Amino acid sequence: MMQKIRLTTLMFFVSACCFAQLPAKPNRYTDSLNAVVQNGNDSSKSAAALLLSYYWVARDTSKSQQFIDLARIAGKQYPYQLALSYFYEGVLFYMKSDIASSERSFQEAIKRLEVFDTREALSFRSQAWHNYGILQQAKGDEEGFARIMIDESIPLAQQAQDTAYLGKNYLDLAIVFKNTQQYDKATTYLLDAINTLSAHKSNKATNNSTLNLINAYTTLAENYVLGGNHEMAKPVLDSAMAWLTRKPNDHLIVDYYSAEALYNVAMKQYREALVSVDSGVAKAKEQGRTYDEQRLLLQKYYALHNLKRYREAASVMDWLSQQPEMMTLLSSKLEVFKGMSETQAALGNFKPAYEWSVRYSQLSDSINGSRLKNEIHNMEIKYGNAEKQKAIDALKLENEKSSLSARNTRLMIWFLASVCILLFILAVVTFLYMRNNKRLSQQKDLFHQQQLREIEQQQQIHVGHALLQGEERERRRVAGDLHDGLGGLLAGVKMNLTGMATETKTKDLNRVVDQLDHSISELRRIARNMMPEALLKFGLETALKEACENLISDKVNIRFQSYGIRSNIPHEKQLTIYRVVQELLNNAIKHAYASEILLQCSQNNDTFFITLEDNGRGFDTSAIRSFKGIGLSNVKNRVDYLSGKLEINSTVNEGTSINIELNVAE
Template sequence: MFHSFKSTLFLLTIFWCILFCTSTAVYGQEILTTYKEQYDKTRPGSPARFELVGKYAQALFFQEKQQEATQLLKENISIAEKQEDKANAAYLYAILAMNAQLNENVTEAKKSIKKALDYVQQIDVDEIKAYVNYCHGWMYVRDNQEAKAVQSLLTAVSYYEKAPQSPTKLSRLSATYKELTSIYASWDDYELQEKYSKLTLDIAIKQNNPNALFDAYMMMGYLYESEFAQNTNNIYARDLAEKYYKKAIKTYENNQEVIPFRSDLAFVANNLASLYLRAFPKQYNEQATYYANLALQQAQETHQINFQASSYGILAEIALQQEDSKAATSYLLSALSAINSTHLPDKNTLLSIYESLAQLNEREENYLGALHFHKLYLQTYQSIYNQDKLEISRRLEAQYEKEQQKQQLLTLQLSSEKKEQQIQLMKTLGLQQQQELENLKLSEENQRKKLEISQLETETHAQALKLSQLENDNKLLDIQHFKKTLSYQEKVNSYFLALALVFAILLFVLLYVYKQRTKSMKQQKELYNLALEKEKQHAKIATLTALLDGQEQERARLARDLHDGLGGLLSGTKIQLSTLQHKITDANKIEMTKSIEHLDNAVDELRRVAHNLMPDLLLKYGLEEALKEYANRMSTDQLDIDVQFLGYTHTLQQDKQLLVYRIIQELVNNALKHASPQQIIIQLVESDNSYMVTIEDDGCGFNLEQVQQSKSAGLHNIQSRVQFLKGEFHIHSEFNLGTSIDFQFPK
């Protein structure tokens, strides 16, 4: 009845768990002041200042002082770039890129991380190389490029493993493991998620850092809770989740002065209470109530409204299971009051509370109250829907306006550049014209003076006047020649401008062609790698096929040799002894009879061995009849083997039937040899697209990790056959409870 509210609380828990496991540390004003004092005491350009400036800049960023953080980083980057060793420049550029990414300045982020990666190629400091690759992977995660993120993060891990010990190495390696854990958690790859969660825990234990231990225990608890959510029959994962959540709470209680955020305790307590309520029997409701009240107390003291609502919701579920509707209603109303006390209440949580209250009132036949809360539910649902539509509309409008502004700015920049070029050209022409005018004025002045002199000396200097006229003619020719030269130079400048433009266009075309060619070569390389990997898989399958065929042929040959050769010999011996039995004395007849019985037993054992090597029933009547005959033959007074076929249509190919028979035969023999079971169940279920085979026994069980480490040949053969069937193989075993093995393969 209250399933929706319960689901909402569980989703809220998952959200907070991811947040706490992956987010960076919260910097308070006190920490910011401490970093500033330490920063002011260090010398500019010193290693101590470069190490401190990263922490100081991040502290400023998380105190909403992004501009100050960016300015601080750029000032120190300019100093670091002047140094011969570029390690500090790479380190600061990586932090600048992360801050820009968080500030949604994608262009600046990409530019900064590129600079950091360029400087990484020039240094030999493995820890700085690792940190830059970690930052690159971190940015890929935020850009939803998780495959590339994994590559960068694994590169960072390899550099960290080669780097010498330092005060920061373990904490940075732990951050890298946490990012990998988050990625594999989103991919539902529990094996790798568990691997990196455990590595994070190992580092926390080495550091002996309560904060790191608390985070690691929370991650491990969440990991196993997720595995249990996927398979509610996995009690082992449930118990591990409980164990690690309890360890996190104990770590907090023993180190309260070092772990200052009490909301962390509220978060873990809510998770543990929810686990007891959902996954454990009802007798654990007392523990669920205890941890829900603990979470509620801490959430109230730290004013964590969402945690309070989660605690009230869990308490309401417990009261409902105890059929205490009044208490359940009270807890739900308290959750509603807590959520409404915030300025921006979580409408999804409100939606769940209203729905639960409406259902509870309807159950109590308070139809007026049920109608009231149902109306509130509809109003809240409509507001969420309208708000989502408005948010999408605003986001699209903002994106459109932003793109439009970018286009306008680009147009204005191009227009401004063009006008500036025109102005420069006009200034040049103006200077040339001004120079020409001054030359003309000087020439005119000279002509005027010469004319005055010639007029005064007209009578006495006739020859001089003629000479002056000739000089004037020459100067006019020079002026005309100068004008022609100037016109020619203007044309040449125009030609050069046109050639430069053509050259720029050609250069752009060549760059575009080169980029396309590089992209095409990269795609061809990727296709080649895929084809090579596919060919390797084909070769591996062919080798495995040949190996299995060889094994079966050898088994068939041995079966024929035993049956036709040794079997005939034993039968002939029995006939001869039977003939001699009438010819010997009565005293020896008893011994002769025992010998004949031993021969009968030997013949039966020979037939059993030959049948195990090559089951004739499988070839004649199929897998179902062969397995039932095998189970009947292996069953004894102390052992019951039951074979079940569900939905089987007898369409499985004969070579696959033989592989399945061999796998089941090997598993049953292993159970008889090592587990001492009293009952074995063999079940084959055929579905539309696949076959599922399960073998269960009630034997003593075994340690799966020890078996995998021992690299058993029998287990390797089974896995090889399942791999040949393109199937999946799973083992679950517990001491004194038995073993369940299943494998699934497609049709």
């Protein structure tokens, strides 16, 4: 959530002086300014020296300082030039990383510029307040930066009618609201910024306005995605790319790729997101922008995780967890902790997953963002009502002499009432805070218990899965041994006995041959039940039909109905479905003594439905847990294995109805 703060700081000097645009030929520009310094009057010397100071500030700070000193000497009798010298000195100290001196210089410039009411002076005051606010933001004071923007910088830019700088202020204020997850407010200010910057026609700041406009588009796209308005983000991204095509900028293209990756992840276009991340990371590395590279890799993690490439995702997140830039910001640290927990859980590493989850929960509980949101909201209300308050103040001043006594009385009453209301609100807030803390503690305990239960359930599912797979492998082995081994031996014995019976014509020997023939048939039936050949050769629907036909007898009639069963169900899941049906049929015949059975099997997309109804003796469903047999237990385990649902309706002496839904997605 903090990604745009660094961009605001890097744009410091772009917005530092909209009147000091450098020409295409800097040598001619500096030569002309130096000529003014040498031959002009004191006022023009001071102004030219300040422009030369700004020219050298990013190239040679010592030369920049010399020109500021020269400007003060030449302009000592010109208060406006002296005031501007402190503005440029604030920029110089910032370049020297002397934040305290930079703050003092900007404050001095603000104080000295207050006596001037020209549009240029008002614009410089707005910029001085803005840059002072950025220094507070760099120290982590988001609230202070927002207060300065609302109370000082934006009103001054409006008075100066400086549309380019007003748009920049709207953009920076919107970033504060986006950083505090107030996306609707951020959208309002971003649209104001785009409209203001798009309408700006001044040739002096066209380049800066274009860069700020591109920045506003990419920020608005991110804000739409984070606020859940995904469909609104795409046209905004297209607008940003259109401007970047006309005005290429290596710095802003990184922010574009970051917003594009965020959008692709939100739209579940994970492969496209990886392309955006790789493009952005390459540009960020070229510019040495370590944190921007890391926030792009965070989007790569989300894409890989959603593509179920968990090991690659874990590798990315493990690297991010070791980066000081990423782990310094609490919001980024929360995302890392949560990502590590989810990835480890997906890999089946439940102990480290639980440990990361605990760290995430503890850090999340320690962050309280409500105070900042409320104070910024109050400042916005104050700013929105500023014009109305001015009118009210003017009327009060006109009637002040005639109504002084009554007003003082009213003020005292309002003061006492406000104190009472404030004390009441404080008591209510304290009560609610204590109650919410208690609820939060209870919710944390419930959450931890739920996590432990979920981990235990996952382990049980894995164990059940392994048991079912082992059971099927053993069935397959035993069926093969019975059919190919013992079945072949019995068939050979039958042939020999048949030959002997033919030669000796002994009735007893013929009876033995018949019994042996029956035993071979029974052996083959058992082998087919353990590993049905029809399922392997012809698929699930044919195997289920054959299973029903094999159980039909004079005492039992089975009707089988199938609808839309697909042949592309994974073989392992086909086998599980076959075992569930086999177990249900056996229970209906052997335990319920049913004479009429209806079996319906159907499929809708990735959901497989089984319905079995019989006219057996039924049972009390409330006593299912006390049953000692393993039949229903096997059915329940297989249903859980396929993430399904099992519903049993039965009445004693009235039959049983069983409904099952299974997930058969590949």
